Amino acid sequence: MNVIEQIHKHRSIRKYKSEPIPEDLLEEILEAGIRTSSSGNMQTYSIIVTRDPDLREQLMEPHLQQTMVVDAPVLLTFCADFHRMRRWLALSSAPDNFDNYFSFMVAAVDAILVSQTIALAAESKGLGICFLGSTLANADQIGEILDLPKNVVPVAGFSLGYPAENPELRDRLPASGLIHKEKYQSISDEEILNIYKEREEKGWQRYMQSKWLKESSQKSGVENLAQLYTTVKYTKPSHQEYSSKLLDYLSQQDFMNNTL
Numbered sequence: 001m002n003v004i005e006q007i008h009k010h011r012s013i014r015k016y017k018s019e020p021i022p023e024d025l026l027e028e029i030l031e032a033g034i035r036t037s038s039s040g041n042m043q044t045y046s047i048i049v050t051r052d053p054d055l056r057e058q059l060m061e062p063h064l065q066q067t068m069v070v071d072a073p074v075l076l077t078f079c080a081d082f083h084r085m086r087r088w089l090a091l092s093s094a095p096d097n098f099d100n101y102f103s104f105m106v107a108a109v110d111a112i113l114v115s116q117t118i119a120l121a122a123e124s125k126g127l128g129i130c131f132l133g134s135t136l137a138n139a140d141q142i143g144e145i146l147d148l149p150k151n152v153v154p155v156a157g158f159s160l161g162y163p164a165e166n167p168e169l170r171d172r173l174p175a176s177g178l179i180h181k182e183k184y185q186s187i188s189d190e191e192i193l194n195i196y197k198e199r200e201e202k203g204w205q206r207y208m209q210s211k212w213l214k215e216s217s218q219k220s221g222v223e224n225l226a227q228l229y230t231t232v233k234y235t236k237p238s239h240q241e242y243s244s245k246l247l248d249y250l251s252q253q254d255f256m257n258n259t260l
C-alpha cells in the first residue's frame, strides 16, 4: 500500500488483542520515527515505551480509566525533553537558554511530530493506535509515575497493539473548510454552519450511542453537538483546571523562566 492510501485508512483503535509486539518490530517502528525532522536537529523529545502491566495499571488513573492503556501491550508517551540537551550544554561549558516557555513549545512540536510518524509507521505494519489526550491533561501525574526529570514534559501518547476491532472511518470536516488559499479567507456564518453540517449529524449520532454522554446531555438540556462539546465534554472548569495544572507543571519542570 502506498503512504497516501495507508493514511486514508487510519482509524483510532480502542480494542486490542493481547498478542505482544515483537521487540524487533517495535524497534523498527521507533527507528523510523526518529527520522522525523526536528527543530535544529536537536531532537528535543523522548519516547517512553511502557510494556510493564503494573506500570500501565498505575497510569490508568491519570489516563482517566481509558482501557486502551492496559489492554494494548504497549503504551508510548512522547515527551518534550530539553533535559538531555541542557545536561550536554552544561558538560560542554555552553550557555543554557532553554529553560523558558518558547523552548517548551519547540520541544513539544518535536515530540508531537515524532509521535505522528511513529503512528503511521506502526499502522503500516498492521498495528493500531489511539492517541490519549489525557497525556497532556494529566502530564504532571504521568510525569511523576514515569520518573521524568526536570525539563521533561509528556505532551502526547498512544496505545499500541494489534487491533481487535475494525471500526468505520470517522468523518472529517471538508477540506474546503480547513484550507485557505494564499491568505486566511473570511468565512460567512452560513459557510461555518456548512463546514460543520455533516459533523453535527454524524457526531451527534455517535455520541448518543454513549450512555454517559446521552444521559449527561439530557440532564444539561443539551440540544446540539456544539452544546454537547462545551457543556458536557470539554467544560470551562475542566479546561481551566487542566490549563492551570499544566502551567504549574511547566514551572516545576523549569520551563517558565521567561523574564529578561
Ligand SMILES: Cc1cc2nc3c(=O)[nH]c(=O)nc-3n(C[C@H](O)[C@H](O)[C@H](O)COP(=O)(O)O)c2cc1C
Pocket (backbone or CB within 6 Å): 010, 011, 012, 013, 014, 066, 130, 131, 132, 133, 134, 169, 170
Ligand atoms: C491529541 C489527541 C488526543 C486524543 N485523545 C483521545 C482520548 O483520550 N481518548 C480516545 O478515545 N481518543 C482520543 N483521540 C482520538 C480521537 O478521538 C480520534 O482521532 C478522532 O475522533 C478521529 O477518529 P479517527 O482517529 O478514528 O479517525 C485523540 C486524538 C488526538 C489527536
